[in-house]
Amino acid sequence: MAPILDAACETLFEQWQAAARAGEVRNVLRDASALAQTVIFRGLFSRDVDDLDTRALGQALEVANDFIHRSAWSMVKLPDSIPTPSRVRFRRAMRTLDTIVYDLIAARRARSSEEGDLLGRLVAARDNETGACMTDEQVRDEVMTTFVAGHDTTAAALAWAFWIFANEPQALARLAGVDPDDAALGRTVQEVLRLYPPGWIMVRTPHRDDVVCGYEVPAGAPLLISPWVVHRSPTWWDEPERFDPDRFLPDRVAQRPKFAYFPYGGGARVCIGQGLADRILRHVIAGVASRYVLERGRNQVVVPEPKTTLQPRGGVRLRIRAR
Numbered sequence: 001m002a003p004i005l006d007a008a009c010e011t012l013f014e015q016w017q018a019a020a021r022a023g024e025v026r027n028v029l030r031d032a033s034a035l036a037q038t039v040i041f042r043g044l045f046s047r048d049v050d051d052l053d054t055r056a057l058g059q060a061l062e063v064a065n066d067f068i069h070r071s072a073w074s075m076v077k078l079p080d081s082i083p084t085p086s087r088v089r090f091r092r093a094m095r096t097l098d099t100i101v102y103d104l105i106a107a108r109r110a111r112s113s114e115e116g117d118l119l120g121r122l123v124a125a126r127d128n129e130t131g132a133c134m135t136d137e138q139v140r141d142e143v144m145t146t147f148v149a150g151h152d153t154t155a156a157a158l159a160w161a162f163w164i165f166a167n168e169p170q171a172l173a174r175l176a177g178v179d180p181d182d183a184a185l186g187r188t189v190q191e192v193l194r195l196y197p198p199g200w201i202m203v204r205t206p207h208r209d210d211v212v213c214g215y216e217v218p219a220g221a222p223l224l225i226s227p228w229v230v231h232r233s234p235t236w237w238d239e240p241e242r243f244d245p246d247r248f249l250p251d252r253v254a255q256r257p258k259f260a261y262f263p264y265g266g267g268a269r270v271c272i273g274q275g276l277a278d279r280i281l282r283h284v285i286a287g288v289a290s291r292y293v294l295e296r297g298r299n300q301v302v303v304p305e306p307k308t309t310l311q312p313r314g315g316v317r318l319r320i321r322a323r
């Protein structure tokens, strides 16, 4: 992934260089999305996906995500057969996604050479017992899951990091010149994800009746588990609203229970992309810290919006200055 990530950062920094020269205010959420999309899509498909596909995939995912979010929380459940305008848009977006993804799978199978990106590995994977490979539908499902789980979350995390740095310029300045493996940078990334966990809610459904901490939990009850709530609980965190990466110094981590902090979930369904997400965040933040100062407007507020992922409502508009 490293060359893909480097190239995506280079594109971002070229745009920001021009913005810094022009004194331009940019929507850095949009920039973060473009970068995350390029890295995730290209990482999955390497050279097979061009800029046109990247844009089309990104737009279709946005429509699909929005629809899923709204129908998941909606109090009114209309039968699937009613073609509301948002459903029509959703189905069109799904058709676009399917067309692009199935074409990519077919092209890859036709080449029959083994390639090391994720699509190559999915296509080449064999069942341990039967030796069968995955059907096109199975590969498609894996690809879609990775898209949906990977790009929005990473983009939101980056945008929240930029917003924090506009409020805490010293925190960014301290990272100027560090390399992506730096420990203080790692703690900064952890603290960003504590305050603004993109995966702000998870749902679990118990198979049988249970009692948890004295509460009766019937089988089938939807349990909502929120890192946002736990990460900001004064039970586990001193001054939980304050940005302080030193909370993640090893001796302080040792004093907290493991699940006081879980931006990537836990257990059997823990995020499989956390290594990649951490790499992207470290790489981009290290690059930004050495080059730029991010400035917010005097009375600017950014409101967290709990959509499928925790998004800054309306984006994050910041002025970019060269350091």
Ligand code: HEM
Binding pocket: 040, 145, 146, 149, 150, 151, 153, 154, 157, 197, 198, 199, 202, 203, 262, 263, 264, 265, 266, 268, 269, 270, 271, 272, 273, 274, 276, 277
């Ligand atoms: C900062 C970025 C990210 C955050 C905060 C995040 C967060 C999460 C969380 C909280 C879960 C668990 C959901 C649950 O338990 O219901 C999850 C699952 C998952 N994530 Fe991530 N994620 C991030 C980036 C990524 C990336 C980059 C990828 C892939 C390229 C990815 C792929 C997945 C997949 C496939 C699952 C489902 C795993 C399973 O159910 O077995 N995520 N993620």
